[in-house]
Amino acid sequence: MVATKRNREEQVIDSIKLTEILVSLATVAVLTLTTMFATSDANVAPPSENKAAASYISAAEIIQYGQPERLALQSGVAMVVDDRDGVMLYGRNIQRQRPIASLTKLMTALVIIESGLILDEPLEITRADRDRLRGTRSRLPFGAVFTRYDLMRAALGASDNRAAAALARTYPGGDEAMLAAMNAKARELGMTQTRFADASGLDNGNVSTASDLARLVNETQKHSLFQVMTTAAAFRISDRVSGRQIAFRNTNRLVHRDSWEIGLSKTGYTAAAGNCLIMQATISDRPLTIVLLNSWGKYSRYGDAKRIHQWLQKAERRVPHIVTARASQS
Numbered sequence: 001m002v003a004t005k006r007n008r009e010e011q012v013i014d015s016i017k018l019t020e021i022l023v024s025l026a027t028v029a030v031l032t033l034t035t036m037f038a039t040s041d042a043n044v045a046p047p048s049e050n051k052a053a054a055s056y057i058s059a060a061e062i063i064q065y066g067q068p069e070r071l072a073l074q075s076g077v078a079m080v081v082d083d084r085d086g087v088m089l090y091g092r093n094i095q096r097q098r099p100i101a102s103l104t105k106l107m108t109a110l111v112i113i114e115s116g117l118i119l120d121e122p123l124e125i126t127r128a129d130r131d132r133l134r135g136t137r138s139r140l141p142f143g144a145v146f147t148r149y150d151l152m153r154a155a156l157g158a159s160d161n162r163a164a165a166a167l168a169r170t171y172p173g174g175d176e177a178m179l180a181a182m183n184a185k186a187r188e189l190g191m192t193q194t195r196f197a198d199a200s201g202l203d204n205g206n207v208s209t210a211s212d213l214a215r216l217v218n219e220t221q222k223h224s225l226f227q228v229m230t231t232a233a234a235f236r237i238s239d240r241v242s243g244r245q246i247a248f249r250n251t252n253r254l255v256h257r258d259s260w261e262i263g264l265s266k267t268g269y270t271a272a273a274g275n276c277l278i279m280q281a282t283i284s285d286r287p288l289t290i291v292l293l294n295s296w297g298k299y300s301r302y303g304d305a306k307r308i309h310q311w312l313q314k315a316e317r318r319v320p321h322i323v324t325a326r327a328s329q330s
Contacts, residue, residue: 057286057319059087066315073304076274076294079210080308083218083280083287090308094210097193098293101268102159103208103276104201106216106226108167109152111181113223115171119149122240129165133202134270138162139246141239150237156229158248159267161200168199175199189215204272210291217280217289220264230265231255252277253302260309263287267301277301283312 059082062068068090077098080090088094122145131138140146140154140162148170154163171178175198182196191212197205208216220226233256236245250256252265264280274294281288290308295301 057316059085059089061319062089062312062315063087065318065320066311068311068315071307071311073292073307074295074297074300075292075304076296077210077292078304079214079289079291081214081289083289089288089312091210094291095193097207097209099204099270099273100201100206100208100213100293101270101273101276102161102201103213103266103268103278104196104199104206105155105159105164106220106266106278107182107185107196108164108178108199109156109226109229110216110220110223111178111185112148112152112167112171113225114185115181117148117171119147119152121148122146123148123151123166123170125162125166126169128169129162131161131165131200131202136161136202139248140166143241144244145240146237147240152225153229153232153235154237154248155200156226156266157232157235157250159251160248161202164200165198186212186216189219191215201268201273202270204270210293213278213291214289217264217278217291221280227263231262252279254279254305275301277305279305281305283309284316286312288312 062082066089071090073092076093077096078090078092079088079094081088125140125142125144125146127142129140130142138160139158140160146154146163148167151163151167154160155167168175168178171181173180178199179196182199183194186194186196189212191208194208194212194216195205197203230250232250234247234249236247238245250265251267252262254260255262255265261282262279263282264278266278268276274296275292275298276295277290277292279288279290281290288308290305292301292304295304297303
């Protein structure tokens, strides 16, 4: 009996030892694997960080090596701002006050969005919304009913003046209250050289500068609706009365091109203002605000945008550490 009990004790001890050995082996294995992964991460991470650091080109380098003074644009007023660094890359007559035509509609929409008005509220188009100043046409018939959201899309994307007029008329307090709110917002944003005379931009009393308009673009970036409403190449809105759908195309021809990554777009034209264009666009992973005013040729604002696009890409290729990196890779 004693021998049997001793044998059992020895078996238990042997079992405990075996367990301890297995636990030790498992611990060693875990430590080995942990070391391997830690070493692997240590080896992989730095090259990625170095690559990111090497590929970053500051706005200051673009200005130093890009020679922006050689950028030949056709617009009388032009401004290009690096939104990432908050630095102006190019400027021409940026403080010159000019009529801004339908660029006005950006402030119209901003005031409505920030007012908290119900965007799905149906609004009727009436004869009070017709353009008495210049007689411009609209695809929105009198008596038709559209949501406030759809009218903003028509005003921003297709630059419809009747839509903008209806938005102002139905603002709490009417047109006068809308204009007061637009000018108050301009003062709040520090747009000291900006004045608004109507909600559509038809009145030549709507004036601003490139510098002020860049502030307006910056404010619109707080609201994702602006990208949705200003960059759709084509869209439709529905008359709540007849059920008829009305098709529109964006007035900015660049949003129809895959080569452009555009986050905000607005065009404008009157004889006094010339052709105008505002965009927030990303070129070579660099977010930019582009303001072009008083482009007299029909296509010159788009030509200027293309010249800015090409200039920026060439400027990046001239930066020394990027040139060196490309040479070493080849």
